[in-house]
Amino acid sequence: MTRLVAVVAAVFTVTLASAAQSPPKPVGLGTPATPELIAPLDIDVRPDGAGLPAGSGTAHEGGSVYAQKCAACHGANGEGGTADALVGAEPKTVAPFGPDYERWRGDRPDVPFTIGNYWPYATTIFDYVRRAMPANAPGSLTTDEAYAIVAWLLAKNEIIAESDPMSRETLPRVRMPARSRFVPDNRKGGVEVK
Amino acid sequence: MTRRTLLTTLSAAALTVTPDLARGQDASPLDTTRRWGRLPNELGARSAAERPKRTPSPTSSRTPLQDLHGTITPSDLHYERHHAGVPVVDPRAYRLVVHGMVDRPLMFTLDDLKRFPAATRSCFLECSGNFGGQREDVSPQELCGLTSQSEWTGVMLSTLFNDVRAQPRATWFLAEGQDAAVMTRSIPLKDAIGEAMLAYAQNGEALRPEQGYPVRLLLPGWEGNANVKWLRRIELGDQPFMTREETSKYTDPLADGTVRQFSLVMDARSVITSPSYPQTIEKGFVEVRGIAWSGRGMIRRVDVSADGGRTWKPATLQQPVLPKAHTSFRYSWEWDGRPTEILSRAVDETGYRQPDMSALRQVRGRRTRYHLNPVTGWTVAADGRVRFALQRVRA
Numbered sequence: 001m002t003r004l005v006a007v008v009a010a011v012f013t014v015t016l017a018s019a020a021q022s023p024p025k026p027v028g029l030g031t032p033a034t035p036e037l038i039a040p041l042d043i044d045v046r047p048d049g050a051g052l053p054a055g056s057g058t059a060h061e062g063g064s065v066y067a068q069k070c071a072a073c074h075g076a077n078g079e080g081g082t083a084d085a086l087v088g089a090e091p092k093t094v095a096p097f098g099p100d101y102e103r104w105r106g107d108r109p110d111v112p113f114t115i116g117n118y119w120p121y122a123t124t125i126f127d128y129v130r131r132a133m134p135a136n137a138p139g140s141l142t143t144d145e146a147y148a149i150v151a152w153l154l155a156k157n158e159i160i161a162e163s164d165p166m167s168r169e170t171l172p173r174v175r176m177p178a179r180s181r182f183v184p185d186n187r188k189g190g191v192e193v194k
Numbered sequence: 195m196t197r198r199t200l201l202t203t204l205s206a207a208a209l210t211v212t213p214d215l216a217r218g219q220d221a222s223p224l225d226t227t228r229r230w231g232r233l234p235n236e237l238g239a240r241s242a243a244e245r246p247k248r249t250p251s252p253t254s255s256r257t258p259l260q261d262l263h264g265t266i267t268p269s270d271l272h273y274e275r276h277h278a279g280v281p282v283v284d285p286r287a288y289r290l291v292v293h294g295m296v297d298r299p300l301m302f303t304l305d306d307l308k309r310f311p312a313a314t315r316s317c318f319l320e321c322s323g324n325f326g327g328q329r330e331d332v333s334p335q336e337l338c339g340l341t342s343q344s345e346w347t348g349v350m351l352s353t354l355f356n357d358v359r360a361q362p363r364a365t366w367f368l369a370e371g372q373d374a375a376v377m378t379r380s381i382p383l384k385d386a387i388g389e390a391m392l393a394y395a396q397n398g399e400a401l402r403p404e405q406g407y408p409v410r411l412l413l414p415g416w417e418g419n420a421n422v423k424w425l426r427r428i429e430l431g432d433q434p435f436m437t438r439e440e441t442s443k444y445t446d447p448l449a450d451g452t453v454r455q456f457s458l459v460m461d462a463r464s465v466i467t468s469p470s471y472p473q474t475i476e477k478g479f480v481e482v483r484g485i486a487w488s489g490r491g492m493i494r495r496v497d498v499s500a501d502g503g504r505t506w507k508p509a510t511l512q513q514p515v516l517p518k519a520h521t522s523f524r525y526s527w528e529w530d531g532r533p534t535e536i537l538s539r540a541v542d543e544t545g546y547r548q549p550d551m552s553a554l555r556q557v558r559g560r561r562t563r564y565h566l567n568p569v570t571g572w573t574v575a576a577d578g579r580v581r582f583a584l585q586r587v588r589a
Binding site: 023044048094097100110113123135138188193 | 277278291292293298299300301302306307309310311353356357358359368370374375376378426427429431433435436437438441442445447448449450451452453454455456457458459461490491542544545546547549553554556557559560561562
């Protein structure tokens with residue numbers, strides 16, 4: 001009897017497994033999305049550089065674009081204003097939070113979280129600036145302007161040199177100071193507070 | 195009497211009565227049995243005496259939790275948080291493109307999405323930056339009005355991913371909105387696929403514009419920002435895209451110097467919505483009321499303390515308790531007139547207990563901004579005035 005139950009259970013399991021392997025029949029709605037249709041929408045840029053367009057810009061070129069299109073909200077030197085602070089290389093040896101930071105800070109006021117001390121990927125700057133900035137004319141920057149602004153921001157944050165051109169070859173190779181601080185979510189519910 | 199003259203008569207009557215009502219000076223209250231009321235009309239509206247309002251800032255507006263009963267948020271009071279305003283999307287021009295690591299990249303119209311097998315689900319939606327307890331004079335709305343609940347209807351993401359034939363190597367997908375921020379988030383596919391929905395309806399009708407009309411991503415229990423609105427594109431990939439909203443924002447600096455990323459699930463939380471600031475209560479019976487919720491499942495218990503945390507008693511939970519949903523709790527209390535502090539503390543089905551702010555600060559440090567879900571409550575002074583218990587969160 002026990003063996004019979006085992007055999008039936010085994011057959012049932014195999015049946016279930018094979019059912020799980022064949023996905024349900026498609027409903028069959030929608031129309032094929034052609035590469036021509038996808039391309040203009042597909043503007044995202046990944047840390048490995050996938051999605052970066054041809055073009056380039058330097059911090060020198062970026063300075064004038066920044067002054068004209070970004071400074072009104074982010075401050076003349078990226079120190080922040082009505083919008084976020086973007087520039088701030090300090091603290092260089094510790095995170096801008098936590099016990100080491102409190103020791104480093106002493107009695108001084110807090111530093112803001114910036115590209116230099118918090119952002120983990122340089123590609124994110126390009127992706128965001130191109131898709132959403134400037135706030136009064138989102139999506140209006142040329143590719144070269146976006147690269148130049150990214151170069152200016154990285155140079156101001158003391159991550160690249162003023163003369164380093166940013167392009168789809170160079171940008172993914174920029175190592176951000178905060179990169180190694182980022183860890184996945186370890187909360188899982190249960191009694192421990194994390 | 196024709197219909198038109200009847201209507202004219204009625205509206206004229208209303209006009210003469212309204213100023214008295216507004217001033218509250220009519221010695222003999224309006225006798226509703228002596229005059230016809232309004233006839234049926236096309237669109238309902240609240241009683242003129244009820245004026246619940248969201249409190250807008252340049253980036254968000256908050257739900258008036260203290261004015262609500264039950265757990266469903268009226269759609270026009272659902273909190274808003276957006277990054278470049280509310281776009282006006284023409285439903286006839288709307289298209290959703292799904293591409294990347296799929297065998298069949300497809301484009302869907304709104305009608306296509308509505309033709310798919312549908313599903314309905316009630317769940318809360320909460321912004322992970324939902325903590326406003328910085329002063330004593332904050333209401334529940336200001337304290338945590340960035341949580342709301344709706345009954346959502348749409349097509350399950352798994353249904354759509356089956357049609358595009360998502361490839362086994364795909365582990366993440368990018369969700370992209372068509373607002374002026376072209377807001378994007380990377381979503382871990384395996385964790386999301388079981389419950390994720392593309393919602394086109396909210397509380398029985400089309401989504402509100404500020405909730406992503408015509409289509410939004412719905413991830414029950416996950417931080418609001420990931421529930422991308424005005425959804426125009428989904429790209430499947432084998433790694434996160436590391437957008438601005440999951441790197442420089444919506445990440446949690448911790449006390450140990452690391453930054454927690456993709457902290458998507460909302461931990462359990464509760465709030466007493468009454469009594470609360472700016473109420474004044476009287477001695478005797480007080481029903482302590484509130485809501486509790488957890489992004490990890492069902493609320494198992496809510497404990498209430500009426501003595502500043504020295505003793506805790508279980509509140510009654512309104513049934514049915516739904517997973518990842520606002521749950522009403524109530525606790526019968528006799529106030530003896532002495533100054534005290536009332537608190538609530540939620541426990542969810544994983545055994546997670548809503549922590550004190552001191553415990554949160556210990557592990558997360560001082561500069562963390564998101565996912566703050568501390569035990570909160572209200573002080574009651576001898577004169578019955580209720581204020582936010584600020585010291586409780588000053589850890």
